[in-house]
Amino acid sequence: MNNQQRPSFEQDAMPIGEILLLLILFVAGLSFFLFSQQGLRLDEAQSLWQAYHSPLKILQIVSEDVHVPLYHLILHYWQILMGEGLEQARMLSLIFFALGIPALFLLGRSAYNSSVGLYAAILFAVSPFMNWFGNEIRMYTLLTLLAILSHYFFLKILRNQTGWLVWTGYFFVSLFGIFTHYLYFLLLCSQWAFAFFQRKQISFAAIRNFFIVSLLLGIVFSPWIFYIVMNESSPNAVPHLASPTSIDLLNAFSQFLFGFQTTHFNTIILSLWPMTTLFGFLAIQKNRKISLEATYFLVTLFVPVLLLFLVSITLQPAFLSRYLIFTVPSLYLLISWLFFVYPSKIATFLQITLIALMIGSLLFEVTNARNPEREDYKTVSAYLLQNAAPQDIIILSAPFTIYPILYYYDGPTQIATLPIWDRYQRGPIPPFDESALPDQVRQLGDHHQKAWLLLSYDQGYKEKIKMYFDTRFERLETRQFSPGLTLSVYRLRYDTPDLNL
């Protein structure tokens, strides 16, 4: 690509360092003033619970989960160092996110030029999707940061700018990556596929080194696989998700750009899909070939997404936009490059429009009470603390939602789950059995006045449980605290006066 067409920021002596610093301050400020108001979400509670244990126990717990342990181990030591508060734990994700901003700039500058790098960094900083996970106690921003670094080293290898430092960097980033999330392997697959198709452009030594790196990664990762198999926990190492549809596929891209929005907003965004055709038309410019770097980012964006989608519809549903967060840098760099290809007036208009839309979406995402990702366990716990009596029982379903409730709730009421799950017993959460439901409800409700049934995270049986309670007990109250988080109160017995409602 001809980079001389438009002045780069170096030529304009733009204060890049200052801009990057401002972007970091922006995400930090956003985190402090807006995201910090949000309560603990289920996944965060799970991370905290897992990281609370000893390192060896963490390995065991995580091996029974759908993840790999690096982030939890880092979080464990981070909490020892910084304290166990919610804010401190979230700060770790925020640091990875903030580091991603200059890293993406460097990657963009290395792949194209400063203008592309800076614009990609701006998109990254104002991204509702990235900000969401930059404030969540999960491994996703670490995963993204590692993906950016991996791209950086990989591009250097592709350009034969290799040395022991580059290969070492690539190896360790890949190593951390595969121990941060299983789906990091999709990134490696797309990189290796790309290297294979570009084998004529890279040296024999590089191909040999790729082979060695792959072998080493396999060797280092195999004990973990062995450990999972030995623990007989592999059946749990897959998420319980519904099979994705084409809407989910497009929705993932919509979320990458505009974050988690209401159904109506998403409908509007997805319905605008023909506009992508226009973006394609506008990119048809004389002598503007798709560079090696752009092809690389196209591959590392679409190959993982499509592979996961295909696997999800054919073998095992595992399609979640967050699992694919490592493709976001590729997307933002491609958009930045595409805008750079456009005629300058159109490019400027689109650049400003996209940033404005993303900032608007970001604010809407944080402030909108109907955000589908919002999980207000904090408020519901406070409500339970205030209203549930010792003679009542709090019943949670799905069972794993017990983690965020336990984080906030320290009242006297007994807490149980449906299906009944003893989380101190080793093994997976028992599956839902509709025929066992009456016995389980009887077992839980026998000695209690009221049941506070909190339903969230539908695992395919939420409606059955609700129906069961609705048809057998008097419902006293129903409240929705956030999308998908509903609390219903049922009277179980009539022989004790109700003092609470």
Added chain:
Amino acid sequence: MARQSFSQPNNATKSLKARTSVVLLVVNGTLALLHFGLLAFWFETGNIYLYAILITGQIFYLWQTFTFIYTVWGIKDETDQPITKLFFPKVDVFIPVAGEPAGVVEETLKGALAMHYPRFKIFILNDGYVAGKENWREIEELALRYGVACITRKIPGGAKAGNINHALKETTSNFIAVFDADHVPHVDFLKVTMPYFADWKVGFVQTPQYYKNHKQNLVTGAAWEQQELFFGAICRGKNRQNSAIMCGTNMVLRRTAIEEIGGMVINNVAEDVVTGMLIHEHGWKSVYIPKVLAEGLAPQDFLSYYNQQLRWARGSIELLFKRNPLLQKGLTLAQKIQYLASATFYFSGVAFLLSALIPIFYFYTGLVPFVISTVSLAIIFIPYIFLTLYNLQNASNFSYTFRALAFSLSSWSIHVQALLEYLFKKRGGFVITSKTQIYGNFLYLVVPHMAYIALVVIGIGVGILREGISASFITNTAWAFIYIALFTPFIKAAAPEHVSLPVAEIPREESIELSPQPQKEHIL
């Protein structure tokens, strides 16, 4: 009228590069089929008439996609075969003129005289007299000044083809090179083209119609960028199937071949293409050399562009209906497909219009061709369209542009006009493309496009009032917006420029009727 001065021809031979990736073409074809299959057979149909309209358009696009893939399949950016044989027969060089400014003709003449070739004779075929042009004597004086022959017809008929046929009778060489009045040959034109005739089966050799003024303005730029795709990938592909398209200029003919078919065809607006097809029918081979060996002028204003496109569209439609390539016995199957693909290109405007009307129908009636979530369609359509665009770019060696695409798609009004003129038997004239820029307001030529925009704007209001901001409404609005974005460069080109002439000075018609009018022939 403003005269454009141009630099001397750059005689460094430029090759029109092209390449394709077989893998990407296969994926593209597969996606095209998948996309069509989903639309035609999978989705639940809505309004049956809209469904029929959409499917008709899609069948045409499928045909275009596959003929494009068939044409460019396996072409490589290779250099041409080295010329091994020395072959220097005598050549007559024809420069047909019909009122072009003497200055333009002089440039061509000087280029022709400078050709490095041992034996050739130049003839200016002066049709200025029969065309009623004032400068016909000026052309004769020009010929005299440079010491070249000038054949001035006094009996009209057959336009440029008639002019050449007339000159064929007056000349004797076995080979005839033809240059339009504004196409300046490079010094190596004959040296490069003639050795191909060492193969006695070669009937004609064609070279690209390069526009040296392509940087002049929006129109010349878009015109050349469209040509670049045609003379790059498409002509290379056609050449591989012995189906080179004769373009009427920058070419060399074998006299035996042209005489065997009775001279240049005169009863078709696109006489050159039909002549080439007849030569193929008679078993002659053709050669296309993808090297710029002559430099000409693109239409410099919207009116000239419009008239040129209308002539080509009209000629192709005539070819299709009067000499359908499928029915021509002498052509090979590959040649039939290639000629059919070229002729049917000018139906793309009809197909495009049908597609563009679907959002309009939706706005005003709420009718849709499919009862689906169009998002499902997007999964196939987006990769399909992007891959098609990439293959197009790749084939043209990344020379194709948005404005070329916009001009090509916005020419639907020209294609529809050509079809209607043919169907209603309106006489078509051989309108010579003006060699100088005509200034003026040509917005009257894009009234259909402006009407479309008006219909969309009002339609959006109607749509909102009827059903609010629904998913279908947004998708249809997005499509309508894309069509408008495509029309924008076309409308911009038609809009008046800062320098304009009084309407009275704008030559609206430079038409030579095809029907012969017997007059006394006079040769100088």
